[in-house]
Amino acid sequence: MIDTDRRQTKRHLTQLQVLEAEAIYIIREVVAEVENPAMMFSGGKDSIVMLHLAAKAFAPSAIPFPVLHIDTGHNFPEVLEFRDLCVSKYRVNLVVGSVQDAIDRNVVFEDRSGSRNRIQTPVLLETAAKHGFNALMGGARRDEEKARAKERVFSFRDEFGQWDPKSQRPELWSIYNAQVHVGESIRVFPLSNWTELDIWEYIAAEGIGVPPIYYAHQREVFERNGMWFAANNFCQPTANEPTEVKSVRYRTVGDATLTAAVLSEADTVEKVIEEVSVTRITERGATRGDDKFSEAAMEDRKKEGYF
Amino acid sequence: MDLLRFATAGSVDDGKSTLIGRLLYDSKSIFTDQLEAVERASVSMGAEYTELALLTDGLRAEREQGITIDVAYRYFATAKRKFIIADTPGHIQYTRNMVTGASTADLAIVLVDARKGILEQSRRHAFLVSLLRVPHLVLAINKMDLVGWSEERFEEIRDEFIEFAAKLDIPDLTVIPVSALTGDNVVSMSDNMPWYTGTPLLNHLENVYVGSDRNLVDGRFPVQYVVRPHSNQFHDYRGYAGKIASGVMKVGDEVIVLPSGMPSRISGIDYGGKAVEEAFAPMSVTVRLEDDIDISRGDMICRPNNQPEVSQDIDAMVAWMSDEPLRPGQKFAIKHTTRRTRAFVKDIYYELDVNTLHRNEGASALQLNMIGRVKLRTTSPLLADPYSRNRETGGFVLIDERSNATVGAGMVVRA
Numbered sequence: 001m002i003d004t005d006r007r008q009t010k011r012h013l014t015q016l017q018v019l020e021a022e023a024i025y026i027i028r029e030v031v032a033e034v035e036n037p038a039m040m041f042s043g044g045k046d047s048i049v050m051l052h053l054a055a056k057a058f059a060p061s062a063i064p065f066p067v068l069h070i071d072t073g074h075n076f077p078e079v080l081e082f083r084d085l086c087v088s089k090y091r092v093n094l095v096v097g098s099v100q101d102a103i104d105r106n107v108v109f110e111d112r113s114g115s116r117n118r119i120q121t122p123v124l125l126e127t128a129a130k131h132g133f134n135a136l137m138g139g140a141r142r143d144e145e146k147a148r149a150k151e152r153v154f155s156f157r158d159e160f161g162q163w164d165p166k167s168q169r170p171e172l173w174s175i176y177n178a179q180v181h182v183g184e185s186i187r188v189f190p191l192s193n194w195t196e197l198d199i200w201e202y203i204a205a206e207g208i209g210v211p212p213i214y215y216a217h218q219r220e221v222f223e224r225n226g227m228w229f230a231a232n233n234f235c236q237p238t239a240n241e242p243t244e245v246k247s248v249r250y251r252t253v254g255d256a257t258l259t260a261a262v263l264s265e266a267d268t269v270e271k272v273i274e275e276v277s278v279t280r281i282t283e284r285g286a287t288r289g290d291d292k293f294s295e296a297a298m299e300d301r302k303k304e305g306y307f
Numbered sequence: 308m309d310l311l312r313f314a315t316a317g318s319v320d321d322g323k324s325t326l327i328g329r330l331l332y333d334s335k336s337i338f339t340d341q342l343e344a345v346e347r348a349s350v351s352m353g354a355e356y357t358e359l360a361l362l363t364d365g366l367r368a369e370r371e372q373g374i375t376i377d378v379a380y381r382y383f384a385t386a387k388r389k390f391i392i393a394d395t396p397g398h399i400q401y402t403r404n405m406v407t408g409a410s411t412a413d414l415a416i417v418l419v420d421a422r423k424g425i426l427e428q429s430r431r432h433a434f435l436v437s438l439l440r441v442p443h444l445v446l447a448i449n450k451m452d453l454v455g456w457s458e459e460r461f462e463e464i465r466d467e468f469i470e471f472a473a474k475l476d477i478p479d480l481t482v483i484p485v486s487a488l489t490g491d492n493v494v495s496m497s498d499n500m501p502w503y504t505g506t507p508l509l510n511h512l513e514n515v516y517v518g519s520d521r522n523l524v525d526g527r528f529p530v531q532y533v534v535r536p537h538s539n540q541f542h543d544y545r546g547y548a549g550k551i552a553s554g555v556m557k558v559g560d561e562v563i564v565l566p567s568g569m570p571s572r573i574s575g576i577d578y579g580g581k582a583v584e585e586a587f588a589p590m591s592v593t594v595r596l597e598d599d600i601d602i603s604r605g606d607m608i609c610r611p612n613n614q615p616e617v618s619q620d621i622d623a624m625v626a627w628m629s630d631e632p633l634r635p636g637q638k639f640a641i642k643h644t645t646r647r648t649r650a651f652v653k654d655i656y657y658e659l660d661v662n663t664l665h666r667n668e669g670a671s672a673l674q675l676n677m678i679g680r681v682k683l684r685t686t687s688p689l690l691a692d693p694y695s696r697n698r699e700t701g702g703f704v705l706i707d708e709r710s711n712a713t714v715g716a717g718m719v720v721r722a
């Protein structure tokens with residue numbers, strides 16, 4: 001068809017190039033408009049892509065802001081190792097807010113379930129306040145979840161870090177409003193318009209490294225609520241949950257007590273892309289125990305100040 | 308693969324959610340866990356079939372109040388294209404939401420119910436699409452199953468719409484008869500409407516040619532950030548980072564920097580840390596110049612023989628988005644490209660009735676969701692083009708200086 005031929009012409013950008021240009025623009029806008037920004041960085045794939053984009057945005061300068069990790073203490077060691085590797089590769093300053101430390105100080109209390117997802121939020125707010133961060137960039141994507149589908153790229157948070165879905169600032173063209181009063185802040189999502197598949201295609205196109213647990217490997221796992229959990233310190237099988245060694249990989253990396261693996265043979269980035277493009281289950285649905293509790297779980301947590 | 312951003316608009320119950328649900332479902336972009344949740348919800352509602360509309364169901368805050376508050380963004384891809392849908396609710400806050408969704412759209416789908424035909428709201432939606440300069444419009448005439456798949460009814464609605472659209476500036480209009488519920492003409496050709504010779508909706512979305520919608524003629528580079536590495540290796544490096552708003556930039560091009568008017572030449576373009584020979588909209592790059600001139604954020608690099616207006620007097624169409632009305636005499640912060648300054652409202656020429664396109668010349672204020680032509684005076688000049696020529700350098704927002712809220716969206720008519 002003619003259309004297809006014309007589209008091959010010069011000066012055409014692929015969807016990845018358009019998304020990249022948009023994300024770089026957003027990250028630069030934060031640095032230009034906000035005094036003291038930081039970027040959330042966990043060592044997970046989305047945050048690695050975001051940090052890679054930040055490096056491109058300011059090259060050949062160094063990344064002009066610190067990265068912030070809220071450490072639940074429930075980590076996959078491979079991810080923590082990768083986090084530190086990236087920090088030294090990109091020569092950024094790492095700020096850590098420790099949930100364990102906050103528990104020890106009696107600032108937050110651990111859930112009976114052992115999940116530290118909910119209590120991350122006060123630690124995030126406390127750490128951001130301590131360092132005076134008034135803009136935090138996060139790697140959340142709108143395709144992940146329906147509360148996120150309605151959140152702005154520049155998302156205003158009041159002095160308690162709370163999101164109010166009913167009074168969001170209209171966001172037009174590529175004009176973003178980062179203006180806040182003292183005490184208020186902005187959460188910024190440069191990857192808003194990316195999907196899980198875009199992330200993987202970009203990882204492949206740019207040759208970006210990610211922690212090995214994103215690729216298929218042998219692991220001792222057990223089944224719980226239809227999901228495969230690794231048997232480790234954070235997550236012990238009960239007597240009637242037999243463990244077996246299976247080929248698995250992780251699609252998301254969160255709190256190690258809650259994040260499940262998926263059965264997979266995809267041990268290269270190409271195979272992961274193939275798997276992601278035919279999968280019929282969302283990333284969160286497949287691997288997160290926490291979002292299943294209620295339909296509106298994410299919405300509630302965001303209102304409290306969660307990312 | 309390339310990217311198409313489209314917005315959807317329709318009145319309540321025209322079937323917008325069903326249509327989007329159908330597009331997602333039939334293009335296999337719905338995940339089983341999402342579908343299971345919808346099936347459960349349909350059963351508990353007592354529905355006889357799976358309500359695809361629930362796939363795009365919003366926040367609990369919205370369900371509790373039975374309204375849709377906000378624009379929602381949704382994603383799907385086919386083998387040909389990746390799509391971003393800005394799903395704008397039709398009822399409440401329609402102007403604010405539609406203007407927001409349409410501002411970045413390459414295409415808009417306006418939905419009508421075949422039984423009801425063109426309503427006042429359909430006209431309003433079409434008008435907003437033309438005001439925001441969305442280059443492609445699809446009129447989807449839905450619920451064709453409920454009018455017996457009638458070709459006559461289709462033609463009647465189509466002709467009425469075309470007559471109205473002639474008063475607007477709509478460069479490309481396509482009219483498609485569909486049934487979102489049964490899927491006819493959404494993803495595959497309908498057997499029920501053999502008289503329809505066009506393509507199904509999804510096919511149109513996959514193939515509509517948007518390459519020429521980009522402005523690659525007027526070179527406009529708003530400087531976003533000055534890159535100056537404090538390192539020995541790049542001791543003398545000074546680059547201007549930004550996203551090319553329109554046009555093409557090449558190494559060796561003669562340029563002029565606004566508002567100072569200083570001439571120079573492009574000595575290098577860096578794209579993600581690598582040097583390239585040329586770059587074009589909408590790439591994010593870093594540009595280096597031969598001469599050491601004073602340039603800061605908000606300045607614009609363009610070509611000597613093709614410049615925007617440099618002006619403090621701006622005539623613009625403004626869509627008002629705040630409960631507190633816009634009145635002459637007020638001051639706002641204004642953000643236009645990467646430039647921020649202040650604007651004083653000198654006059655409201657008229658308020659536009661978006662249903663009849665009638666100009667109400669006596670208006671003393673612009674209320675929430677109203678659109679009017681306004682005269683502004685800015686404290687420092689804007690580097691602006693008419694919005695009709697350039698969406699990137701013709702659009703601006705007004706910000707309340709006390710609350711910091713975004714209160715208005717402006718489109719430059721004359722600078």
Ligand SMILES: Nc1nc2c(ncn2[C@@H]2O[C@H](COP(=O)(O)OP(=O)(O)O)[C@@H](O)[C@H]2O)c(=O)[nH]1
Pocket residue numbers: 317318319320321322323324325326360449450451452453485486487488489
């Ligand atoms: N018969 C028929 N019903 C439809 C069609 N499209 C939507 N509906 C129904 O119309 C009602 C409103 O649709 P919905 O998608 O919620 O409308 P919205 O308010 O525009 O999002 C629902 O009960 C749908 O099942 C169609 O093409 N034919």
